[in-house]
Amino acid sequence: MLVKIIDACNDLSVQVHPNDEYAALHENSLGKTECWYVLDCKEDTKMVMGHHAKTKEELVKAIENDDYDNLLNKFDIKKGDFFYIPSGTIHAICKGSLIYEAQQSSDITYRVYDYHRKDKDGNERQLHVKQSIDVTTVPYKPYDLSKQVEETIENGTRKELVSSNYLTLNKYDMTGYNKVKNDKPFQLVSIIEGQGTVEGKEVKKGDHFVVCSDQKEVDFDGTMTVMICTL
Structure with a gap:
């Protein structure tokens, strides 16, 4: 188990984590299930949790077409909100969030999308598209509070x-x-x-x-x- 406090000064990359079986086979590691509790956030702060694809084919098409505006489930959050994030859930913390995170002790992260940001040399961050498609749960099912x-x-x-x-x-x-x-x-x-x-x-x-x-x-x-x- 790990507990973290994440103070997001910028939007974090959109990512997904594998389950234990996939991680053991491909990464020699545990998978990663986690949860978030919003300790504080600025007004109109967003979060990405899940997606709108109904089938794997829709997921692949949206990723190939770079259609993340329509693919990602993005919404406003407030202090005190809680989110359970099983492995296979696409998610991202956005700028202005202060988040308590509890998770399985694993660093295996597949980056789905990083807003086409570039480093000082003009290179975009590495994405893990194949792995992300492999492990993403379709359709997305939010946690029942x-x-x-x-x-x-x-x-x-x-x-x-x-x-x-x-x-x-x-x-x-x-x-x-x-x-x-x-x-x-x-x-x-x-x-x-x-x-x-x-x-x-x-x-x-x-x-x-x-x-x-x-x-x-x-x-x-x-x-x-x-x-x-x-x-």
């Missing part, structure tokens, strides 16, 4: 943003003392709002730490929003 579960905890709420074979992500909105159980190999913890204490030690927005498997319970106290990512 109705699967999310929310419950009241001792002082606040816990919302399970996603639970899959690859990762589980919970968002805790805490308004006082809470004891959080840990029955996983580890917990990746991020304080994304507020401040307080964890096991008596002061924490604040922007702090990140790992809870190891031998710590079966963790004491939180304060007014803060906490992301906890596990397998």
